[in-house]
Amino acid sequence: MEIKVFGSPSPISELEKAVGQYALYQFLLTRIQPQRLLYLAIPNDIYQDFFQRSPIREFVTEQQVSLLIFNPKSEEIVQWIN
16 A cells, blocks of 8 residues: 655646556565555545546556555544555
8 A cells, every 4th residue: 555645736746646656556565476566645635526527437447456544533444446
């Protein structure tokens, strides 16, 4: 699991970095432990405000990024998305 908080002023820049890291980790993980799944963990507010935008949602789906949505205050998982 790769946790991202999207703390910079540019969520697009954060997404670019996160997806690049995710792709690298996915590549390596499939060669080392192919049975394991990789998730990009993001706070619920970022998911609701940014990831629900149509172009971002389509991009994440096309890139086959699995998401784990969490509430940072309660430290609870809100949703798993494959």
